[in-house]
Amino acid sequence: MQVYKSKTIIERREELDRLTEQLKKGVITYVESDQYKEILNNMERFHDYSVGNSILIGLQKPDATYVASYTTWKKFNRNIQKGEKGIAIFSPMHYYVEKQEERIDPETGQTILDLQGNKITETIRKKKLGYKVAHVFDISQTVQIPGRKEYQFSPVTELSESVNSFDELFRAIEKISPVPVSFENIKSGAKGYYSSMDSKIVIQEGMSESQTIKTLIHEVAHSYLHGNEMPDNMNLSFYVAECSEFHSLGEFYNNLTLDEAIQKYKNIPSERMNGIKEIGCTLYKDGEWLGELPLVQGNKIQIDLINTIKPFAESFDVQKAVMDLRKEFADDGFSLRSTRELQAESVAYIVCKHLGIDTDQYSFGYVGSWMKDEDQLLENLNAIKSCGEEIIAKVDQSIRDGIQDKYGIHSHEDMANRLDAFMKDFDLYEYRDQEIYKGSNYDQTLSCLRKGDTKGIEKTLKETVSEGRDDHFVSEAKGLMKCVQTFHQEKSVEFSKLAQKRGMKH
Known part of the structure; x- marks a missing residue:
């Protein structure tokens, strides 16, 4: 990993x-595959169970996963196993009742009268909804019919x-x-x-x-x-304009939090509007102004526009704001x-x-x-x-912080000191003899760490591990190698070749 x-x-x-x-x-x-289409087709045949029925199923069979009626399981080429008891649920049923009702004029809402002034009635047949007790079975209570097509029921x-x-x-x-x-x-x-x-x-x-x-x-x-x-990010501020096309027409509120912007937006009276009202944002990065962009216009989130402008589309702060706005406004219909x-x-x-x-x-x-x-x-x-x-x-x-905390290394200097001390103790490849001046090996190691080029250091530590001369040194080398990797940064091939010619094979 x-x-x-x-x-x-x-x-x-x-x-x-x-x-x-x-x-x-x-x-x-995956979605376009036959596997997923089959799953969807199968799920369409299941009942859409109510909350009440879901509770009933859970009470009677807590480990139930996929439930269906006896008839439905037959369609899926599965038989109910002998001795299995069905799970009782409430099944909706429709019935009709007939009753006499007065005929109403759709334009006036008044009862229609005949020539004698009597109210005209008609027989109305109304559909009513009732419930009956039905039984379903979990997939664990069924068995595949040999020789028949086997269906898949779980997408994950x-x-x-x-x-x-x-x-x-x-x-x-x-x-x-x-x-x-x-x-x-x-x-x-x-x-x-x-x-x-x-x-x-x-x-x-x-x-x-x-x-x-x-x-x-x-x-x-x-x-x-x-x-x-998540705390408010100072790289993003919000504004509200009564008129999205010309901000100078009507009230304009700037430097708002998102909650403040939503409230201001909702409080703009309709009679004061000189156009389509708007919530927008101003984006900064490292103190640099990147621009302004409308997020909501006419109570609709501008998803297409937001996702077209790269700095805003790739900003986590902007996308987080969009999700918060989705709680208040419509966007894509999902x-x-x-x-x-x-x-x-x-x-x-x-x-x-x-x-x-x-x-x-x-x-x-x-x-x-x-x-x-x-x-x-x-x-x-x-x-x-x-x-x-x-x-x-x-x-x-x-991860880097956790590794460095574990080994008590928090800076390039700490890492260079530990490596220098390790190499002096182990004296690998006559490390002390390579010093040009006192502390030169330390200086070279520190320089490589600061530049993020740690490949040479890692190679040296790996050789220590592979040689396996002493369990203590091998264990320490593994720990140091893990720490060194937290300072690693990819550099150009030319820089790496140059560094390998110096000191600890940097």
Whole structure:
């Protein structure tokens, strides 16, 4: 799992572009496949169970996953196993009643009278809804009919693999979570959840390492994009204009928080409007003004415009603001929950890929189950990418901080001192004899660390490990190598070749 080596901004952007494109192609291919179409066709034949029936099913058979009637299971080429008892639910049924009603004039709303002045009545046949007790069976109560086509019923398969350095990785992700993380036995069967009301993330206990990490990242993505815990970012401010076309026509409010902007926008009286009102944002980066952009016009979020302007499309702060605005205004017609799940799972896929954890089968199926159509994914890719970049950067930094804390190394100078002391103790390749002047080896090591070119140092430490002369030195070399990787940064080939000619093979 290559997670300790720093990457330049360009390298990280290139990686995110590759992963985002891979996500788009993977999900669309999965959704368009016969496998997914079959799943959707199967699910269409199931009842859409009410909350009450869901509770009844849970009470009678807590481990139920897919339930259907006897007739439906027959259509899926499955028989009910002998001795199985059905799960009782309330099944809707329709019946008709006839009653006499007065005929009403649709224009006046008055009862129509005949020539004698009597009210005219007619027999109305009305459809009524009632309920009866019916029985369904869980898939575990059925058996495949031999020789018949076998249907697939689950779009996702739980991850089962172990994860290299699981404890360190979990702590690193937990550290960047804006809310506390805990483990529980979640009775609903969910693998985890994020609660903005209780400000917490809960993970199902007893899952595999890969499923646990993926679920944690999924819930952290929810908290970043959809929660209220993230502090206001000073790189973004908001404004409200009564007239979007000409800000000078009517009131204009500047330097607002998002909550203030929403309230100002809603408080503009309709009679005072001189055009379409607007909420916009001003974006800064490192103190540099990048521009202004309307986010909401005429009560509609300007998704297409936002995703067209690159600095705004790639800004996590802007995309977070869009998600908060979605709670108040319409945008793409997709349900808020489906959009949230699509975003969170897609972010989890990208971050897991960066960490070397394969979630293709799980994530593509999960995203596909929430995706209404291809446009929904495409319109959310910028939010997915920007949040993925935000989490990757913070996880990488958290991992580096954790390793450096573990070994008591917090600066280039600390690292150079530890390496110099180790090499003097071990005296590998007559290290002391290579000194041009007192402290020259230390100076060369420090210079390489500051430039981020650690390949030569890592090579030397690897040779120490491979030779295995002394368990103590091998153990220390492994720890130092892990620390050195936290200072690594890719450089040009020319620089690397030049550095290898100096000192500790830098």
